[in-house]
Amino acid sequence: MKISLANWSLLDSASRWLRNTLAKQADEAALADVAEAQRIASDLNLSVSELHALCARDGGSPKLLQQRMAQLHLDQNAVKRAHPAVLRDLEKTCALCNSEAKCSRDFERGAEPKAWTEYCPNSSTLDGLQREAAGK
Secondary structure, eight states, rough: OOGGGGOOOOOHHHHHHHHHHHHHHHHSHHHHHHHHHHHHHHHTTTHHHHHHHHHHSOSSSHHHHHHHHHHHTHHHHHHHHOOOOHHHHHHHOOOTTTTHHHHHHHHHHHHOGGGGGGGGHHHHHHHHHHHTTTTT
């Protein structure tokens, strides 16, 4: 299987791995150990509650972030090179966002590009990246 770096997200990969591990064990024993959950969360720069929330998600957020960045003419690889911590924060915020369904629907129905700024917790960061890319 060929993996495209443009579609790769550390949080998405970790979430998939954790969900698969839990599914194989048929229960949440892997995260029941508080110390292990804290270690995994710390490695991903998450709180334990964020880790549990991430594992409960379906993993569609990285794709939505990629779509949003493309819509704003932001090169994800360029942002990753220039601001790796910012991209990780964008991914984390998007992965834990409660507006994933609304965001997805907005893309499906072709909503106005700026309609999302009202509910997107990444809107100010994406706006700043867009201004930086434009040289403002």
